Amino acid sequence: MLHTIKQYFNRKGLRDPEYEFLFEPYTGEEAVSFDCETTGLDVHHDEIISIGAVRIRGNQILTSEKLELFFNPQQEMRVESIKIHHLLTCDLVDGVPLEEGIRQFLNFIGNRPLVGYYLEFDVAMVNRVLKPMLGITLPNRQIEVSGLYYDKKIAAIPQGNVDLRFDSIMHDLDLPPFAKHDALGDAIMTAMMYVKLQHIKYLEKF
Template identity: 75%
Template sequence: MLGAVKQYFNRRKLVDESFQFLFEPYEGDEAVAFDCETTGLDPKHDEIIAIGAVRIKGNRVVASEKFERFFNPQQEMKVESIKIHHLLSCDLVDSDPIEDGMRDFLHFIGNRPLVGYYLEFDVAMVNKAIKPFLGISLPNKQIEVSGLYFDKKIAAIPEGNVDLRFDSIMEDLRLPPFAKHNALGDAIMAAMMYIKLINVKFLEKF
């Protein structure tokens, strides 16, 4: 009930009617995994410099249906962030305007559920980017892969500690590593985690 009320008021804030499709109920078998690279880890002050996404259909990562954009931030990037994503301001000089990229991203995801690793941060960054021109936050259903992993793992080891680090989950699920700390690569790995997790009841065999 509370979720429906929040969606109602969120929808009323929409200033561009061409994006009404985001609020339509989704009834298909697809989802979208996505990830952002940013200037830092504070959604209130930092900016998106790269976003990558890939569609999931049933039990398949549809690699041919992917999305990737880069953006030139208005602020200097923190050294700690550069060490992670290896992107410099000079690499982003000719990148897309953030509003154009976000409009394309919203058309790519549509009203599909969103999948990610620590998705709350990425959604917060996208919300910061779209609110100035749309007035809303993302209304899509959100699926956190670390939460799915925890629920499956704790059922098998109720008295144990669950390691929720990205690399640990990938290793435990016996998934091949992809390009780490690259937005599209991280999105693809999150998609692989999601597919593996929705197809097992418990993780005691991993």
């Protein structure tokens, strides 16, 4: 009930009827895995520098249906974030304008569910741009892979500790990691986790 009320008021805030489709109930079989790279980890002050997204249909990761966007930030990137994504300000000078990129992202995801690793942060970063731009926050259903993994792991080791680090989950699921941790690569690896977790009842292996 609370979710329905929130969605009602969220939709009422929409300032561009072109994006009404975001609020329509989704009845298909696809989801979208996405990831953001940012100038830092402060959702209130840092900026998105890259978005990677890929569609999932059933057990298939549709790498031919992907989106990769780069943005030129207005602030310097923090050293800690550069060590992760290896992007420098000079690498982003030809990036698309942020609002234009967010519109491309909305058209790519449609009203499909969103899949991510610590998805709350990525959604919050998008919403920080989306709210002043269109008057809404992302209404899509959100699926957190670390939560899916935890539920299946803790069922086998109820008194144990569950390692939720990205690389640890990939290793435990016996999935091949990509050498480069960029937004699109992380989105594809997250999609791999999601697809495999759909077919596992519980995880005994450490």
